[in-house]
Amino acid sequence: MLFRRRRLLAAIAAALPLFAAPLKEEDLDEAIRRIVSVYAAVESQSADPIAPERAFYEGAIPGMLRSLDPHSVFFDPAQFQQLRELEKSTRKGFGTVVSLLPGRVTILQTMPGTPSERSGLSPGDEILAINGIPLYQLDVDQLVQLLTQARQQPARLDVRRHGNARLLQFTMTPEDVQAPSVERAFHVRPEIGYLRVGSFDANTGRDIREAVEKLGGASLRALILDLRNNPGGLMPAALETAALFLPAGHKLVSVRGRSVKDQDITVPAGLQAYDFRVAVLINEKSASGSEIVAGAIQDHKRGIIVGERSFGKGLVQSVFPLSSGTGLALTTAFYYTPSGRSIQRRVTGQLSAAVEREHPDQQGGIQPDRVITPEPSTRLRAVLELSGSLSSFATDYIQRNRTIPPDFTVTPAILDEYRATLTQRNIHPSISEWSREL
Helix, strand or coil, X not given: CHHHHHHHHHHHXXXXXXXXXXXXXXXXXXXXXXXXXXXXXXXXXXXXXXXXXXXXXXXXXXXXXXXXXXXXXXXXXXXXHHHHHHHCCEEEECCEEEEEECCEEEEEEECCCCHHHHHCCCCCCEEEEECCEECCCCCHHHHHHHHHHHCCCCEEEEEECCCCCCCEEEEXXXXXXECCCEEEEEEEECCEEEEEECCECCCHHHHHHHHHHHHCHHHCCEEEEECCCCCCECHHHHHHHHHCCCCCCXXXXXXXXXXXXXXXXXXXXXXXXXXXXXXXXXCCCCCCHHHHHHHHHHHCCCEEEEECCCCCCCEEEEEEECHHHCEEEEEEEEEECCCCCECCCCCCCHHHHHHXXXXXXXXXXXXXXXXXXXXXXXXXXXXXXXXXXXXXXXHHHHHHCCCCCXXXXXXXXXXXXXXXXXXXXXCCCCHHHHHHHC
């Protein structure tokens, strides 16, 4: 017990010098004595016993960080290890892409060389239970939590396969799986490419260049870069992405903070940038690295930004390893677009005062050149999404037609076939609904 207390107090002592003005040694000693005295009173006198890890990891340290801003975070040993895995863009998993609906998990894709492919899972397989836990009563959040837990140890899956009356069982052991950040790449029209980038990981810049080259490289007339719902990730990857579209020497972003030296980051010399037209799609969930890419392209008039105002997270998060395998992500500076706009939106805490003091008229985030809000859903679209009928029909179609030609188009016959499957599911859209959504 004494060793655990010392370990926890060492983590607090390591974190204290990172805040506000540097403390004098005697002030730091006094601050730690106060914390120790409060914890001693709680441990000896509270009505219910409290574990030291809970008192400090979930109480004292997070409470200290909340007075700063919502983005400074303390990591316990398990969380800090997960952060390190994310930075490597590898994580434990089975290598599957799934469709999640309430009570339903359907395999859409198995990645080559991963446990899911080696075990024999196929697109269209529906997972009914994981380690004996049935899925039909779980909502989406519960499914995500269960899938996350399952990736930490060997998992047994009960699977239903179309056309097979017998329930199948698969046992897989999670492995380090490369997490692709370029989720989709295709032509929307001849010589016009589309890239969907879900995050910025260690290899994102390289993956984007490879995807662009497969679509035609410099011969493309235009590229749609979809950063909607992209929360950011590794900053070097975001900078590398922006540099793909801007000439050498152009400013990408500026960094300013009290404890760091002001810095202007520019496109390195020697890089060959693409010069085709660019449209960047963003929405209210595009943050951090996504906003740096969009802001650089917008300020240099290199392309057009389309969608909704972005989230507004323009913080430099420095990660400090602490004792006992713990860590701290602390806001140490702000990001500014090449023209000097602060990306950070106003938030609560000490950070809000700093942002408002330096830029009282700025809302933060990236305002699109063309504001386009999501098209409102309709009753039929909601039914099709909740029923999973589109993904089920698509995976079934692929199983019956293993080779899909590059020039594949949806024919009236395919639409009639799909509508017939809806009838089997007791979904009967009216003629007007069907015509409007066709």
